[in-house]
Every structure is written in structure tokens, then in C-alpha cells.
Amino acid sequence: MYEELQSALRQDAADIESALCDWLSPAYSGDTVLAQAMRYAVLGGGKRIRGFLALSFCRLFGGEAKMALPFACAIEMIHAYSLVHDDMPCMDNDDMRRGKASCHRAFGEANALLAGDTLLTQAFEVASLNMDVSEAARVRAVRALAQGAGALGMAGGQYYDLSDTCASYEELYRLQSMKTGALIRTACLLGYYAATDKVDPKDERNIAKYAEGIGFAFQIVDDLLDVRSDAITLGKPIGSDAKNDKKTILSFLSEADAEQLAARCTSEAKAALADYPGAQILCDLADYLLERRF
Amino acid sequence: MYEELQSALRQDAADIESALCDWLSPAYSGDTVLAQAMRYAVLGGGKRIRGFLALSFCRLFGGEAKMALPFACAIEMIHAYSLVHDDMPCMDNDDMRRGKASCHRAFGEANALLAGDTLLTQAFEVASLNMDVSEAARVRAVRALAQGAGALGMAGGQYYDLSDTCASYEELYRLQSMKTGALIRTACLLGYYAATDKVDPKDERNIAKYAEGIGFAFQIVDDLLDVRSDAITLGKPIGSDAKNDKKTILSFLSEADAEQLAARCTSEAKAALADYPGAQILCDLADYLLERRF
Numbered sequence: 001m002y003e004e005l006q007s008a009l010r011q012d013a014a015d016i017e018s019a020l021c022d023w024l025s026p027a028y029s030g031d032t033v034l035a036q037a038m039r040y041a042v043l044g045g046g047k048r049i050r051g052f053l054a055l056s057f058c059r060l061f062g063g064e065a066k067m068a069l070p071f072a073c074a075i076e077m078i079h080a081y082s083l084v085h086d087d088m089p090c091m092d093n094d095d096m097r098r099g100k101a102s103c104h105r106a107f108g109e110a111n112a113l114l115a116g117d118t119l120l121t122q123a124f125e126v127a128s129l130n131m132d133v134s135e136a137a138r139v140r141a142v143r144a145l146a147q148g149a150g151a152l153g154m155a156g157g158q159y160y161d162l163s164d165t166c167a168s169y170e171e172l173y174r175l176q177s178m179k180t181g182a183l184i185r186t187a188c189l190l191g192y193y194a195a196t197d198k199v200d201p202k203d204e205r206n207i208a209k210y211a212e213g214i215g216f217a218f219q220i221v222d223d224l225l226d227v228r229s230d231a232i233t234l235g236k237p238i239g240s241d242a243k244n245d246k247k248t249i250l251s252f253l254s255e256a257d258a259e260q261l262a263a264r265c266t267s268e269a270k271a272a273l274a275d276y277p278g279a280q281i282l283c284d285l286a287d288y289l290l291e292r293r294f
Numbered sequence: 295m296y297e298e299l300q301s302a303l304r305q306d307a308a309d310i311e312s313a314l315c316d317w318l319s320p321a322y323s324g325d326t327v328l329a330q331a332m333r334y335a336v337l338g339g340g341k342r343i344r345g346f347l348a349l350s351f352c353r354l355f356g357g358e359a360k361m362a363l364p365f366a367c368a369i370e371m372i373h374a375y376s377l378v379h380d381d382m383p384c385m386d387n388d389d390m391r392r393g394k395a396s397c398h399r400a401f402g403e404a405n406a407l408l409a410g411d412t413l414l415t416q417a418f419e420v421a422s423l424n425m426d427v428s429e430a431a432r433v434r435a436v437r438a439l440a441q442g443a444g445a446l447g448m449a450g451g452q453y454y455d456l457s458d459t460c461a462s463y464e465e466l467y468r469l470q471s472m473k474t475g476a477l478i479r480t481a482c483l484l485g486y487y488a489a490t491d492k493v494d495p496k497d498e499r500n501i502a503k504y505a506e507g508i509g510f511a512f513q514i515v516d517d518l519l520d521v522r523s524d525a526i527t528l529g530k531p532i533g534s535d536a537k538n539d540k541k542t543i544l545s546f547l548s549e550a551d552a553e554q555l556a557a558r559c560t561s562e563a564k565a566a567l568a569d570y571p572g573a574q575i576l577c578d579l580a581d582y583l584l585e586r587r588f
Contacts, residue, residue, distance in 0.1 A: 028445070028446070029444075029445045029446070030445050030446055030450055032445075032450070032453060032454075033453075033457075034445060034449075034450065034453040035445060038445065085407060085408075085411060088407065090402075090403035090404045090407060091404050091407065108384075109384035110384045110385050110456050111453070113379060113382065113384060113385065113407070114379075114449050114452060114453050114456075116411070117379060117410070117411075117414065117449050118444050118445040118449045118450070120411065120414055120415065121414065121440050121443050121444040121445075121449065122440060122444050122445065124418045124436055124439070124440045125436075125437055125440030125441060125444060127436070128433050128436040128437040128440065129437065134429075135428075135429040135430045135432075135433045136429045138429075138433050138436075139422050139429045139432050139433060139436075142418055142419075142421070142422040142432075142433075142436050143419055143422040143423065145418070146415050146416060146418045146419030146422065147419060149415050150323075150412050150415040150416050150419060151322075151323045151324050151326075151328060151329060151332065151412040151415075151416065152322070152323070152324055155328075155408050155411050155412045155415065156324055156326070156328065156412070158408060159326060159327075159328040159405070159408050160326075162404050162408075163327075
């Protein structure tokens with residue numbers, strides 16, 4: 001199962017990795033320890049799901065993948081920056097990330113802070129330099145990146161996560177739709193913006209629904225894996241949510257109910273793309289993420 | 295002296311402050327402690343020199359100031375973010391900023407880290423939402439902001455500053471042209487981009503020369519004030535460079551030679567704008583910054 005999807009994931013991840021190498025070369029990032037820390041945080045790790053979403057939505061709406069490639073890189077750089085800063089001692093204080101030392105453990109706190117800052121900054125440079133799309137598309141992409149990553153998106157979600165005031169399932173849902181969902185939605189929208197300048201709010205809504213569905217399912221599966229998997233498979237310590245006394249979906253639902261909810265979110269995601277020919281691979285991705293063990 | 299300039303500075307600073315209030319309202323930043331920290335870091339302080347440069351260069355090239363106002367806000371947000379992160383314990387570890395507690399002293403490290411992140415992020419959103427200029431201008435602005443603030447600009451300068459490896463005057467010059475100069479150049483360029491879509495590399499070079507001149511003079515005067523002023527006038531502790539064992543221009547030049555160098559940089563800055571009618575106020579600004587006591 002999923003052979004076609006897995007092959008596409010591998011190929012896109014390789015293309016994204018190669019493009020990220022170019023965008024993080026000395027011409028753009030210098031040749032300092034800071035630049036090393038940036039590359040360490042971004043390259044050679046991660047499943048590039050967000051980048052894959054950008055390329056896939058670009059293809060879905062008739063574009064060539066290369067039109068969305070700089071946007072995919074920008075998203076991956078922002079995702080990587082968020083992990084670097086979230087891992088820092090004043091935040092989640094994690095020593096390991098993707099099976100290796102977290103950035104501040106490898107390069108020191110000051111370099112990690114700066115590497116996160118410069119990755120975030122450079123993401124916007126990369127988006128602005130996407131010469132395969134119109135200036136209108138680049139402006140839309142920059143706005144979507146900023147809104148997805150900012151105080152009402154990913155960073156705002158991290159703020160709520162740190163305050164850990166979630167008293168209900170609804171509050172946890174809001175937190176996770178900001179912390180994880182917002183950037184996933186941005187990734188999908190960026191592919192759409194790369195493919196067309198004829199932006200239709202109805203398309204944007206459907207894309208947002210798909211993103212919301214897979215994003216929340218993704219987070220639920222994350223929470224389940226944290227109590228079920230092992231550190232080698234997962235590439236990070238298991239049981240860290242309980243150790244950190246973090247609220248997860250399992251603070252409010254049984255494992256069985258959480259599984260059912262993830263399945264329902266996945267169905268809703270797929271339904272949002274029902275009218276788009278060529279969306280099968282994105283539906284497969286939704287199922288694949290639901291069933292994943294990593 | 296400088297009545298006209300000071301009046302323009304006051305008026306523009308008021309306009310920028312008001313626009314920043316709007317851009318940092320709950321609609322854009324939420325109504326959390328994180329949003330409070332963002333506003334604390336940006337509002338009610340600073341001389342808005344960078345924002346003034348953006349508005350002034352817009353006027354110089356025939357634009358209305360309001361066309362550059364969102365860009366001016368973006369620059370001030372990036373400047374403020376850099377101060378928040380630079381003040382943090384793992385960086386310069388400063389307790390005071392602009393006469394009040396630094397952001398992490400007032401809101402804690404995690405909130406300060408996130409507030410810096412979200413200010414940086416939102417700066418790009420604000421630039422992308424500048425509806426008074428073309429999409430081409432917004433793309434140019436985003437690129438210039440990212441390059442001015444990134445690993446080869448401001449953040450890269452902070453990296454060199456932390457490594458403190460400056461063994462010569464030339465190395466210190468490179469550091470300061472990255473750490474302070476790059477964002478000043480960006481501010482000037484953003485005003486130009488707001489005013490016109492007919493971008494001429496010759497104009498860009500002249501603008502860069504002006505920015506380089508006032509930027510370096512500004513930094514030299516900063517170094518001189520650090521040994522000469524008092525904390526009340528300056529709004530931050532004096533003698534902090536010596537205390538932190540930081541290399542400054544006075545590590546390589548006598549006070550008299552440093553003064554002469556600052557004067558020469560100021561002259562060069564003014565010479566770069568000799569061919570532009572209406573540049574008097576920007577020449578006055580160069581002199582004013584040279585003679586400042588704050």
C-alpha cells in the first residue's frame with residue numbers, strides 16, 4: 001500500500017533537501033558557525049510533510065512542482081526554526097531532536113537562538129525570490145507564511161502550550177490548530193498560490209478544511225505515539241508529554257476515542273477535496289499519516 | 295538649529311507609533327500576555343530613526359509618506375525584535391532597555407523569546423499588507439527586510455559580536471556594518487521602493503552609501519556616548535561596553551580620531567545625496583545624529 005505516495009514523498013523530499021542545500025549555501029547564509037547551526041537544524045532530517053503538501057497542492061491546481069519549491073523550502077525553514085526555539089531551555093528544554101542533539105545542545109544557546117532567528121528571516125527571503133511565480137503569488141505566500149507562523153498561528157500556539165492552561169478539549173483543539181495546524185494550512189495554501197493567480201475563496205476554504213483535518217489527526221497520532229512507540233522508531237524520547245505534564249488529547253479522551261476522532265478528522269479532510277480531480281494522492285497522504293508508526 | 299528636522303522627526307514618530315498600535319492590535323497579535331510583550335517591546339520607546347528614514351526616502355523620490363508607513367512599521371518591529379533577543383541572558387544579558395526593564399525581565403524568557411519571534415514574523419506580514427504600493431514593491435521590501443535582518447545582515451552581525459573575535463578595525467567595521475548598518479540601509483531602500491517601481495541600481499548605490507555613512511557614524515557616536523554620557527540621558531547603563539569587555543571603535547582609535555572618522559562618514563553620507571533635490575533634511579539628519587547626546 002501507499003507505494004505511489006511513498007515514492008512521491010521520497011522524490012519530493014529529495015528535491016526539497018537539494019533546494020534547501022542551495023538556499024542555505026554560503027551565498028545566502030555565510031560560512032560561519034551560525035550558518036552551520038542553520039544547516040544542522042534544517043538539513044538531513046524530517047519527513048518534509050509540509051514541503052510535500054506545498055508541492056502536491058501546486059500540482060493539484062495545475063502548476064509544476066518547481067513553482068512551489070521555494071515556498072516548500074520556506075515552510076521547512078520555518079518549521080525547523082520553530083523546533084530550534086521550542087527545544088531551548090527557557091521553552092520545552094529538550095536535549096534531543098530527530099535522533100540527534102538539539103541545536104542548542106550542539107551549538108550553544110546563543111547560536112541556537114540566532115539560528116532560529118535567521119532561519120525564520122531567510123524563509124521570507126526565499127519566498128520573495130521565487131522567480132517561477134508572479135509577484136502577486138509571492139506577496140500572498142509571504143502573508144500566509146507570516147500569519148501561519150505568527151502570534152495568531154504557530155508561535156501563538158506555542159505560547160498557549162507553555163502556559164498550559166488547557167482546561168478542556170476545546171481549548172486543546174484551539175492550541176493545536178494554532179501550533180501545528182496553522183503551518184500545515186499555510187503549506188497547502190502556498191502550493192495553491194504558486195499554481196494560480198486566480199485565487200478563489202472557495203478553494204481556500206476547502207484547502208483549509210483538508211489541512212485542518214490532517215493537522216488535527218496528525219497531532220492526535222503524535223499524542224498516541226508518545227505513549228505507545230519507542231524512542232528509536234520515533235527519533236525522540238517517548239513519554240515526554242507525561243514527563244513534562246503536558247496536556248494532550250489523552251488528558252480528555254480514552255485512546256480508543258482519540259483513535260476514532262483521528263479517523264473522523266481524516267475522513268473530513270478527504271471529503272474536502274472530493275471535487276478536485278487528482279486529489280487521490282492527498283487523500284492517500286491523509287490515510288498514511290493516520291496509520292503511521294513514526 | 296534642526297528645528298525643521300526635529301519637527302519632522304516628531305511628526306513621523308507619532309505617525310509610526312500610531313500605525314504600530316494598529317498593527318499590534320488584537321486583530322493582528324491577539325490579546326494574550328505574548329501580545330502584551332510584543333507591544334511592550336515596540337511601543338512608547340525609541341527614536342524611530344529607521345522608520346523616519348523610510349518615510350523620508352519615500353518623500354525624496356516623490357512618494358507620499360503613507361506609502362512607506364507599513365514598511366517603516368516593519369523595520370521598527372524588526373529593530374525591536376533584535377533588541378529583545380539581544381538582551382536575553384544567553385546573548386548580551388541586559389536588564390535594562392530604553393529606561394525600563396528589558397522584555398525578558400518584564401515578561402520572562404519564554405515570552406521574550408516568542409515576542410521577538412512574533413515581532414519578526416509580523417514585520418513581514420505588515421510589509422506584505424502595504425496596500426498603497428504595488429506587489430512588486432512589496433516583494434522588493436520583503437527581500438530587503440530579510441537580507442538586512444538575516445545571517446548576512448543584522449543577525450550575522452550579532453553573531454560576530456558575540457564571538458567577539460574582532461582583531462582589527464576592519465573586522466569591527468564589518469561587524470558593525472552588518473549589525474547596525476544593514477538594517478539602516480534596508481530602511482532607506484524601503485522608502486525608495488515604496489515611492490517608485492522604476493528601480494535604478496545607481497539610486498540603490500547612492501542610498502546604500504548614505505546609509506553606510508550615517509550607520510557607521512551612528513555606531514561610533516554610540517561607542518563615544520557609552521564612555522561619556524550618563525545613564526539617565528542615555529536610557530541605558532553607561533560603560534557597558536567596557537564592563538562586557540566588548541570591542542568598540544575605541545579599542546582601535548583614540549576618542550579624537552574616532553570623532554574625526556564619524557565626521558568623515560557623515561560627510562560621505564551627505565555627498566552621496568548631493569544630486570537629489572530635496573535631500574537637505576536627510577543631510578540635516580546625518581549632522582544631527584553626529585552631534586547627538588542621547
